[in-house]
Every structure is written in structure tokens, then in C-alpha cells.
Amino acid sequence: MGSPFLYFADDRLSPAELSAACLDGHLVGLGDAYLPADAVETAALRAGSLRGILGETLAATHLSAAWIHGALAEPPARHTVQRAVTRRVHAPLAPRIVYRDPAVDHADLVRIGGVAVTSAVRTLADLARVADAAHDRAAALLAAEVDGLALRAVAWLDDRASLPHKRRARQRLIALAATAVRMT
Numbered sequence: 635m636g637s638p639f640l641y642f643a644d645d646r647l648s649p650a651e652l653s654a655a656c657l658d659g660h661l662v663g664l665g666d667a668y669l670p671a672d673a674v675e676t677a678a679l680r681a682g683s684l685r686g687i688l689g690e691t692l693a694a695t696h697l698s699a700a701w702i703h704g705a706l707a708e709p710p711a712r713h714t715v716q717r718a719v720t721r722r723v724h725a726p727l728a729p730r731i732v733y734r735d736p737a738v739d740h741a742d743l744v745r746i747g748g749v750a751v752t753s754a755v756r757t758l759a760d761l762a763r764v765a766d767a768a769h770d771r772a773a774a775l776l777a778a779e780v781d782g783l784a785l786r787a788v789a790w791l792d793d794r795a796s797l798p799h800k801r802r803a804r805q806r807l808i809a810l811a812a813t814a815v816r817m818t
Contacts, residue, residue: 637682637747640667665701665709677702681747684713687731693718693738693750696764697772699757702746705776710768718743718750754780758787762803762810770806777810784811 641661643649652668655661661668664675665683673679681702684694693699696714700706712730717723717737725733742756752760754776761773777784784807791800791807 637679639669639673639679640664640682640685641669642667642686677704678747680704680709681749681751683747685747685749687713687726687728688715688718688749691717691719691723692726693743693752695734695738695752695757696732696760697768699752700761700772700776702751703754703757703776703779705772705779716752754783755786755790758783758807759790759803762787762806763797763799765799765802773806774810774813777807777813782811784808 641647641652641655643652647655652661656663656668659671662671665680666686667683669675669679669683681694684698684702688694692715694702694713695716697706697710698713698715701709712732714732714734715726716734718740720737722735725735738750738752738756742753743750744753745751751757758773758776761769761776777787788804788807788811791797791804794800797803
């Protein structure tokens with residue numbers, strides 16, 4: 635069951651009705667949904683807005699998970715998703731989705747707003763493994779949200795035998811942890 639605060643096209647209202655409600659100032663866009671203009675945006679609402687993309691078999695990861703956890707103000711243009719189940723699923727064919735096939739370990743998932751999302755620790759470790767400005771910025775913002783998160787992400791990486799770009803991620807996370815210590 636989704637949130638009563640989220641409106642999806644052709645669910646309770648048609649696209650035309652949703653557009654009219656937005657023009658009248660009653661609704662605002664949130665991810666792939668709309669919510670009342672006076673509602674407080676929460677992680678549960680951000681995650682729930684991706685219900686149509688994620689369903690029961692996919693989890694939000696990387697920049698999408700960082701947005702859900704509150705590190706980013708705006709959702710990414712393309713949502714990164716990964717299998718949240720052990721069985722193979724048909725890869726979603728949509729230009730707005732980056733699909734990664736390996737299944738996410740259930741220990742690394744949390745349910746927010748009725749959908750699967752990588753935990754903050756796993757999200758930060760994943761962000762640090764990608765070498766581009768958007769992921770670096772999101773990693774810095776997410777690490778700043780929770781004290782000690784960068785060091786917990788280093789420990790998470792250390793518990794894994796082999797991961798692509800693990801060395802780069804460790805260096806990045808240690809630098810983020812050192813920055814957090816200097817700021818306090």
C-alpha cells in the first residue's frame with residue numbers, strides 16, 4: 635500500500651487533473667509522483683514516489699538512494715536500480731533507469747516508503763566507488779548527514795573480499811571522514 639499523500643498519474647487522478655492541481659498550487663512534483671503542496675517531504679515519500687519503478691523486485695541505489703536518504707535536494711535524471719531479490723528479473727527498459735543486475739544483499743537493504751533502498755552505509759560505499767563529480771558530491775553530502783557514516787562505509791568495504799574500485803572508495807571515504815573531523 636502506498637502513501638495517501640502520493641498521487642500517481644492514472645491512479646486516483648488523470649494526468650490532466652494532476653497538471654491542473656499543480657497549476658492551481660495544490661500539488662507539487664516529487665520524483666515520479668505528486669504530493670500536496672503543504673506536505674512535508676520525507677524519505678518515505680521520496681522512496682514511495684519510485685514505487686512504479688522499483689516494485690517489489692528492485693532497490694534504489696547510488697544517486698537515487700542518496701536522494702531518498704536526503705543527501706540530494708533533487709532526484710537524479712536517471713534512477714539507478716538493482717535487483718533486491720535473488721532470482722533474475724527482466725531488466726526494465728526505460729531511458730530514465732540505470733539497471734545493475736547483481737542482487738543487493740538483504741543485509742544492505744532497508745524498506746522506506748514501502749520500497750527497497752540500499753542502507754545509508756551501503757549507499758555511501760557505492761557512491762564512493764564511482765569516479766565522477768555527481769557521485770563525489772553526493773558522497774560528501776551523505777557523509778556530512780550522519781556522524782561516523784564514512785568510517786562505517788570503510789568498514790563495510792573492508793568486510794568485502796573484492797569489489798570494483800574498492801581502493802579508490804576507501805581513499806575517498808577516509809578523506810571524507812577526515813574532513814568531518816576537521817569540521818567539528
